[in-house]
Amino acid sequence: MSIHNVRLFTTKTFIPGNPAPRGAALNTKGWLQEAALRMLLNNLDREVAENPEELVVYGGRGKAARSLPDFHNITKALQELDNDESLLIQSGSPVARIKTWENAPRVMIANSNLVGNWANWDHFDELEKKGLMMYGQMTAGSWIYIGSQGIVQGTFETFNEAFHQHYQGKSKGKFIFSAGLGGMGGAQPLAAVLTGACFLGVEVDRKRAEMRLKSRYLDEIYDDIDSAMASLNNHLERGLAKSIAIIGNVVDILPKLLERKDFKPSLVTDQTSAHDPIYGYVPQGYSLEKVEKLRKSNPKLVEKDVLTSIAKHVNCLLELKGRGIPTFDYGNNIRAMAEKAGIQNAFQIRGFVPEYIRPLFCKGKGPFRFAMLSGELSDLKKADAALLNLFSDYEEIQRWLKVASERISVQGLPARILWLGYGDRLKAGLLLNQMVKNGEISCPIVIGRDHLDCGSVASPYRETEGMKDGSDAVADWALLNAFGNIASGASWVSFHHGGGVGMGYSLHAGMVIVADGSDGASERLKRVLTFDPAMGIFRHADAGYETAQNIAYEQMSGKVEENSPHYYPRVLKD
Template identity: 80%
Template sequence: MSTQNIFPSSTKIFTPGQPAPRGKSLITKGWLQEAALRMLLNNLDFEVAEKPEDLVVYGGRGKAARSLPDFHNILKALQELENEETLLIQSGSPVARIKTWQNAPRVLLANSNLVGNWANWNHFDELEKKGLMMYGQMTAGSWIYIGSQGIVQGTYETFYEAFQQHYKGVTKGRYVFSTGLGGMGGAQPLAAVLTGACFLGIEVDKKRAEMRLKSGYLDEIHNDIDSAMNSLKNSLSEGLAKSIAIIGNVADILPILLERNDFHPSLVTDQTSAHDPTYGYVPQGYSMEQVFQERKLNPKKVEQDAMQSIGKHVRYLLELKNRGIPTFDYGNNIRAMAKKVGVDNAFDIKGFVPEYIRPLFCKGKGPFRFVMLSGDSEDLKKADQALMNLFPHHNDIQRWLSLAPKRISIQGLPARILWLGYGDRLKAGLLLNEMVKSGEISCPVVIGRDHLDCGSVASPYRETEDMKDGSDAVADWALLNAFGNISSGASWVSFHHGGGVGMGYSLHAGMVIVADGSQEASERLKRVLTFDPAMGIFRHADAGYESSRKIAGEQMNRSVEADSPYFYPRYLSNAEVNHGSKDLVYKKE
């Protein structure tokens, strides 16, 4: 494809909140650098980020860059970066440009990583105050956040499977109850509605709820319980799928709901930023203005008050579970926080991954997200249709792509999230690359994923909770995922600590690859989109999951053929794993 190259005598200056550049004109020296620059800016687009002026993308304090000078220095470095160089980012600060080669990643990012004994919020907070570190969350610090859409399908798949297990798939006249409508929780109202159910949520920050209302992820906001419940009852009786939010603190509102005769949710979960009690969770009794002020003046008191509120919150969730309502943790570490303040049975609430998602992980299935660097929504429509044509017999893909374009609004650059398995991620990536090559899609496409993936995370209270062999806390797999994606030629690779569950609780890797229509991109896509999902199969096969071992065995019996790149990975271990009773320390801290 023809591209107008612009090599400015001075670098272009951007402001956090400003939309990313669109179209074919480059302000960098190559599409890989351009993609990184545009995605960093897209993370902080005012349509996408929660607090772009503070460089915060989502999750309490998940940032895209450490400071404003660091933000400008990263953009300057990306504009100057050669096609055989790699930029190194240390917790949101650019530290070096190194000579590599054309197929190496253009950017390597490491965020929030601390040596084990010091991997806690207290030590992190000291470093952050000194300007030495930032919290990268998952896709905030790896520049592949796409707004609330980023986890909509994963949440949808979770709710869909939960309704299948508990209600034989019947969603009409039922509703999901949850709390928190931030960058992650904001996906839950829409995901519930897409299953055909209603949603009732509590959000303490009205501005966040209004942001979800504006983007179409939420249908109604209410300031009092009675009006919200009346609207919910009307929707349920009419068989409508509607999402409703009550503004207030969960510690105030949930005990009132528990006393009502008309409060009967079908599924219960939570998506507050409980992983970060100081800067994420809002304690009972605090207004939003007060909590912002007290976080600066008395952060320890905020943390202590938040922990007490979290304890109350989890006790209320346990009460719902005791009433026989399916209640599950959605990966924000709220159970561990509650246990620290005396809720000894907090882990009676199970996690969403072992309950509903692990069978997908065992097959190498996980989030495949792609972004149109053109900024043209027509390119996204073409990609959606092409992918529906590519997978005509995949009922789940057909179902999702028939729903998502109708309900998911564009935030920032046009993007889509689509859960795909081993082999299918490669087929999709190669198709998008061919569409760029032919001009059917007008600009290169960024392909990435959440770190919540089948083989890239060690998180004993979320992605790797209750592994069959007890290997919940083994982080080697996340490191190998990062190493393998670097070796395979991903466009940028990240490795983070703590995303989603907080310091000390997880290590996770992310990857992004650019489909620019070139033959070189095709070769890189074959390597990366083969290896990355295969890592999920390797990880779960090693842990003793039979479905993963079956897939791995099938691949081992195939010949290595040049025209079948996705049959290349070989799972080598024949070791028998002890699958006896698991009595490890993950829930005894």
């Protein structure tokens, strides 16, 4: 039965843009439902979302719900959902409540998924116009976005590894160049500064840059190149790590920068919304008002002009690469769009995962994140202190948590991201659950991750680019991740198409689990936080990566302990 035909007896109405509820009072029949409700609302909190009135969280059109009526039906359904029921969400629209059981996910979400031959923007746009679909990006449509912090540490890990590979770890007196300071790109300035480097970025939308300035992710904004470069050179000479934004279109700004003798970045990347050639990237010569209007009245013209601009943009990036500057794609599919526009050598620019992140994925390491449903900053501080103590032998975790507590501004519910590997995610989850149980933390905690993780994505131009065995486009692993998390008892599970690279280019799974202090939560955490990172080890071991194979053989082969995964090595032909 359609949820639209179900009698909804609750009376509370929530408004997109308003903060999520805080504290111990429930609006639902249980903490799993309450967590889903609060995180949906947190995604659309005005402090967090790009455009909450349109239900857009980030990425141009990455939405949390399909329409305002759908949003209200979801929030009402979550309020009436029983503890042995699951709510099914089809591309941002609630379609049914089904009887399951207590350890089943309370919500199961599928966003933007199309059959292969029809998995393209044209067909998706047709369906979206008919009100039949929405684009869920990654954590937007799975209700676990925590603002720009969600990608800060991953960006930091990437930049840090790049400095180690190319400059023996020396970042002082160097700067990173990029463009795009929106939902994902907004992490870049702070991540660069945390490495000890400066950052110079271009942003077409002043409001986005000002949002980063307000949250202290960005230090300075300029309207002209000369002023920006003067400030940057001053910081570089003094050995200070500062971040600067120039307001303008990167296709106008970057060619002018290339002409300057003092423009010598040490690393170059890009995080414009190039994955979406109509609703993301802003073409050269367009004001924001013009592009908004033409996206509705003449989207094909916008797409044509976007591809022309992306071609110019990528040619500039190739010029920088040709000058010997490490230049990499940061997962926004700009290379594929440039190739579509006729730039045949676009893929000479390598992706960030095979260049810098894959060794972490082989260890089951990835973006563990959690949010405090109490809304109390004091609870986050207690969690940070406990995790510092738990991981006292991990230098990089010590450094990150100390810096994060000082520099990361809270957007919406207090939250933290922490890259953890197999085994360590479970330790952290059980510790947080125990703190809730003991009353050290005043309310349950939501634990999740980005979809950009070690074993949850099939994305040949990002997470699975250049796999050792050539299995870049094999999507079975992402599906198995979703299935395994459902079977393990995650609180809600999602499966999306497109993500940060666009329609036709990726399939990916997300999971969230609630630590409510109960014994049942402890058991679910043991299963989910063991299986989920183990999936990354299975995936990379099967592809032939020795690090993953060694971990699998040493820790998983033939194990019989409760909650331990089992690794069965694939028989490879000579």
